[in-house]
Structure formats: structure tokens, C-alpha cells
Amino acid sequence: MSEQPKKPLPFVANFAAGAIAGVSEILTFYPLDVVKTRMQLSTQKSQGLVGSFKSIVREEGVGRLYRGLVPPLLLEAPKRAVKFAANDFWGKTYLDLFGEKKMNQQLSILTGCSAGATESFVVVPFELVKIRLQDKASASLYSGPMDVVRQIIKKEGLLGMYNGMESTFWRHLWWNGGYFGCIFQVRSMLPEPKNPQQTLLNNFISGCVGGFVGTALNTPFDMVKSRIQSAPRIAGVPPKYNWTYPSLVLIAREEGLPALYKGFVPKVLRLAPGGGVLLLVVEFTLGVFRQALGPPYI
Template sequence: MSTGGQKPLPFIANFAAGAIAGISEILTFYPLDVVKTRMQLERGKAQYGLVGSFRAIIAQEGFGRLYRGLVPPLLLEAPKRAVKFAANDFWGKTYLGMAGQTKMTQELSILTGCSAGATESFVVVPFELVKIKLQDKSSTYAGPMAVVKHIIKKDGLLGLYAGMESTFWRHVWWNGGYFGSIHQVRALLPKAETPQATLFNNFVSGSIGGFVGTVLNTPFDVVKSRIQGAEKIPGVIPKYNWTYPALVTILREEGAMALYKGFVPKVLRLAPGGGVLLLVVEFTLTVFRKALGPPYL
């Protein structure tokens, strides 16, 4: 994340900045994630749109249902976003060194983002699985630990990693689009001359990055939700098992639009959410730089 002649901040600074940003984003946008998951779990033609889904959940299940499953992602957001930005910083430095360059390019930025997403995916799978199980309309689990106990009892510890492959692809595509877009948009925006302009540029580039990442990864997110939302039946091969064959199945049976179920609430969360993430990360890193003083400034 450092530029110019700044000494790179230590790993813990990038880790902490990502953690603070992640918690800020999840507390702000979580209800949209609940609605997105509900829409993705629907089979066939969508019954409700964005507003209809909100109304249906509140009318039928109460307002609190919009925050059901919050604990797993809230516990996850700190390590998840911390790993995202720390891994992006690590892979960025690694690839710059391998390429013998001192300045990030568009190609290296995309490669760095994809690598950060792959790294992040290994952390998030159990939390995502628990969240999906709790967000499902038919869910009868008392809470996160009830889901964990049920999965371990039925499928063992490895059962907590159901959907690992689809989660891997979801994060690879989102992070590649997110960080790659941020690099390009920053290059196109006017140079920031004031702190306010810097904040604005970070929010704009992060929001556009969030939009591009969402466009790229929504089909993979739909598949992930289907895989993790299904109950395994002994002796029966799951309908949705591997990512790319599942994409073909959904496309064939439900049409191309089904691959973008939940896109509206997802993009309404992750476009501004991406802006909030980058805004908070860069603000927090600036605080660290000022606290550490030269040569980090």
C-alpha cells in the first residue's frame, strides 16, 4: 500500500487496518447480504425483487431476521479483511520483486488481487458455511454453534469446508476485479491535492472496484450459496458439487439471469462497501504512518 519513497508499513499495520475496515463495512451493509443469500437460494424464477425480499422477511419473520447469521461474519470480518489487505500487500511486494519492478502495473495489480483472494478463501469457508445455513429461510438452528455441532456430527471437521472450491473461485475473481480496478481508476482520477480529495478518490476507486468485482464473481457466489445451502444425503450425489459444472447446470436449467440472482443487493452492498473498505484502510494506514513517523510518512 505504500507509494513513492515511503518505507513499507509492517505486516501488523496492514492486518489491523483491514480488520477495522471489515468490521465497519459489515455493520453497515449486512442486511443486504441476508437478502442476497435468500435470492440466490431460490430455485427457478425469482419470487421477490430487492424491495419485495426486504418486505417479505420483515413481514413474515420480523426485522431481527435481517441480522440473523451476523455473528459468524462479524467474527470473520476482522481476520477476513485483515488477511485480504495484508495478503494483497504481501503478494504485491512479492510480484514486484519477481518482476524486478518498483511500480505496480495493471497486470501485476490483477495478479496480486487474485492471489490475495485465493489466500483469503482458505480463512472464510467455515464462517461462510455457517452464515449461509443461518440465513436460509428454512433454517431452524438456534445459533452459530448449533450449526457447527450439527455439521461436525454429520460430516466431521472437514464438513466445515464444504464449498471450499467454489469459495476459492468467488474470492479469486472478486479480488482480481477489485484491486485491478482500483489501480486503473486511481490512475485516471485527478491527483489529490488535499486530504479530502484523497478520501474522495479512495471512495470512488474502491466503489468502482467493488462494482467490477461483483460483476465478475456473482455467478460464482450463486454456485457457492447453492453448494453450501444444500443438505448432504448419504449415497446421493449433490446436484451442485463443483463450480464450473454447476454454472453450466444453472445456465441450462434456469437461464443466464439465474447466475446473477441477488446481484442488486450484492452490488448495493459491495460497490459502496468496497469504497468504505478502501477508505477506512487508507485512513487507518495514514494514522499508523503518522504514529510511526519518518521514514513511513
Template sequence: MSGERKPLPFAVTFAAGAIAGISEILTFYPLDVVKTRMQLATGKTSMGLVGSFQTIIREEGFGRLYRGLVPPLLMEAPKRATKFAANDFWGKTFKKMAGEDTMTQNLSIVTGCSAGATESFVVVPFELVKIRLQDKSSTFAGPLDVVRQIVRNNGLLGLYAGMEATLWRHVWWNGGYFGSIHQVKALMPKTESQSGELFNNFLSGSIGGFIGTAINTPFDVVKSRIQGTAKVPGVTPKYNWTYPALATIFREEGPAALYKGFVPKVLRLAPGGGVLLLVVEFASDVFRKALGPPYI
């Protein structure tokens, strides 16, 4: 493919990100349910991945592994589209500011962090509803019931509970993901075939997903704790701001607690990151061929 091809229009980048996001979540959603359950469990001991799966299926039925699926499905299209569109926007902006013609490792990290911060504003309400539905003690009838009760009890701004923690979660994941993808791709041998290019994208995306997950899991644990606890008027929540909450969990439950849910999370986001990048690149290639020159 020529390096001179014209960048795809925003609408096309948006569509490719949406297709990729929906593909990823339909494939890996049960792992997200298990991850949330493990993160919401307080104390120094918790069930492992297999034990959590077995307990949910035995006590609540197989269908519980897909409870709360609607909010992520509604979220994934704008979330993933925003992620890649923002990454494209910030990448061009930072390259121009730095006077660079090509993306460097440092620019990739800064770009990823900025894209993550942008993305977080889109996902917070959906994440909040999802967490409330995934909780074992949840008695909500469905997504709309969650929204109604939150708005009634806390107002519209109640839908943005955990905004600060979500921002940090996405900043660190995107920084690790996009930053490492750039480095991994630079180290991989060049390939002339489309299948080889797709494999490279899957492998680099999987490595990026693993690194992003390793960096951001403590922030995800805090986000789940903040969003999983309903606010009581006049009572200061135990988990409120990100970094103090990290210190509280570390002190009360030990350092391992900051990585609760890491295994199901990385099992989802490492291959999920590969699937995400693979589908984005594949969809983008299809769109390029459909649009023809100068996009090919």
C-alpha cells in the same frame, strides 16, 4: 506524502484491514441476507430487492435481517486483514519476479487473484455457518449449533464444504477489485488535500467493488447453492463443483439465474468497497502518524 516512506508493519496492515472490514459489514449486512435468500431460491422467477426485504420483515420480523451476523463479524477481521496483507505480500513478490519497481495493471490483477485465493481458505467455515443461518428454512439455534451439527454429521472437513467455489468467488472478485482500483486511481486527477484523497479512495473502491461483483456473482450463486444444501450420505449433491454447477443453473434456470442477488450484492459491495478502501487508508494514515518517521 513522500513516496519514500517505509511500508507499514504486517501487524498494522492487519489491524487496518480488520477495522475496515468490521465497519463495512455492520453498515451493509441486511443486503447480504437478502442476497443469499435470492440466490438460494431455485426456479426462473424470484422476488426483487424490495419484495425480498418486505417479505422477510413481514413474515419473519426486522431482526431476521441480521440473523447470522455473528459469523461474518468473527470472519471479517481475519478475512479483510488477510486480504490486504496477502495483497501486499503477493504484490511485492510479483513485482520482484517481474523486475518492476511499480505496480502495473497486469500485476494488480494477478496480485488480486492470488490474494483472493489466499483469503478463501480463511473464510469458508464462517461463510458456511452464515449461509445455513440466513436460509429461510433454517432451524439452527445459532452459530455454535450449526458447527456442532456439521461436525457431528460430516466431520471437521464438513466445515469446508464449498471450498472450491469459495476460492473461485474470491479469486475473481479480488482480481476485478484490485485490478480496476489500480487503473481508476491512475486516471483520477491528483489531489493535495486529505479530503480529496479520501474521496478518490472511496470512488475508486466503489468502482472496483462494482466490477468485482459483476465478475464474481455467478460464482457466488454457486457457492450459496453448495453451502446451503446439507450433504446426505450416499447421495451425490446436485450442486457440487463450480463449473458444472454453473452449467446446471444456466441450463435449468436460464442465464439470468447466474446473477440472482446481484442488486443487493452490488449495492453492498460497490459502496462497501469504497468504504473498505476509505477506512483502510484512513486507519493506515492514523497509524503512520502514530508511528512517526519513517512511516509518514
């Protein structure tokens, strides 16, 4: 008798698993995100990861490494939940659309890119608040996250909360395409797991590789997004950084091609193992849901 395929878990299960994974990841790796943003916003020669850490702690105190934590912490649950739920939704949609029964490499990349594009619409206001609080030049202008929101809306209007939307779209499209595409490929190359521990290890390894590749692809777009979102819009004054691809060319011309990868080291140190943690927690949580719901989900 052939084995019946597992029934797909409901949307709420994928949403909850993504939310739990996102919060776990941000609490573990947030200081690296602060250092990454500072390195990206600086137009001077980089101090490097260790030098930037020391500079922040020496000049502003250890607490500055957690400055702006509230917006991403509030964001991580819906952001990661949307990421994995959207990936699940688009995966099923493309399988039906192309008449495939199993996911392949091309569909996994297309699915990841679509999930990233979907996710980008959720994250922009939270990312904007986080960048303004992390930026040394503007952090003292705000008393906290809600003050950032109030000042942006007052000075730039409601649409000001979506400053950097286009660059955020490209950042998430490229990261998710690389992340989910690599997860599929690496899983297929790893030995078939014989027990739950090996399954968790395979998930961690594939998530780490996916996180590294996604970071390598999207760092220039993340750099541009940080530059765009750090500068308040002033009526009648064209911003130096506006659209993504022209800004990439401008930064490369003024600061050199390596400048497009400012902040890469702390970013990859966060998102490579962070990608592994994300996938590990998601798969573990989904396993708990399957056990709780019982057949036919197991």
C-alpha cells in the same frame, strides 16, 4: 535532494487496518447480504430487492435481516485483514519476482487474484455457518452459530466445515482480481489529489468502482457457492450442486442464464459502496499508523 520513498508499514499495520475496515463495512451493509442469499437460494422467479425485503420482514420480522450476523462479524476482522495484508504481501512478492519498481495494471490484477485465493481458505467455515443460518429452509434447524458447527461436524465430519471450498476459491479470486485491478486503474485516471480530503474521495471512488466490477465478475460464483453450502452432505447421495463450473452450466440450463445473477442488485448495492468504505477506512487507518510511527513511514 530527492525525496526518500516511504518505508512500507509492517504487516501488523496492514492486518489491523483491514480488520477495522471489514467490521465497519459489515455493520453497515449486512441486511443486503441476507436478502442476496435468499434470492440466490430461491429456484422460483425473483421477487426483486424490495419484494424480498418486504417478504422477509412481513413473514419473519425485522430481526431476520440480522440472522447469522455473528459468524460474518467474527469473520470480517480476519477476512478483511487477510485480504489487505495478503494483497500487500503478494504485491511486494511480484514486484521483486518480475523486477519491477512500481505496480502496473497486470501485476495489480495478479496480486488481487492471489490475495483472493489466500483469503478463501480463511473464510469457508464462517461462510458455511452464515449460509445455513440465512437460508429460510434450514435456519429453524439451528439454535445459533455454534449449533450449526456442532451439527455439521456430527453429521458431515470435520471436513464438512469446508463444504464449498472450491467455489469459495473462485468467488474470491475473481472478486479480488477485479477489485484491486480496478483500484489501480481508476486511481491513475483520477486527478492528482491536492489535499487529504481529495485523497479520501479518490479512494472512495476507486473502491466503489472496484467493488462494482468485482461483484459483476464474481456473482455467478457466489450464487453457486450459496447453493453448494446450503445443502447438507448426505452419505451415499450425490449433491445436486458440487463443482463450480458444472453447477454454473446446470443452473443456466434449468433456470436460464439470468439466474446466474440472482441477488446481484443487493450484492452490488452492498459491495460497490462497501468496497469504497473498505478502501476509505483502510487508507485512513494506515495514515494514522504512519503518523503514529513517524519517519520514515510518513
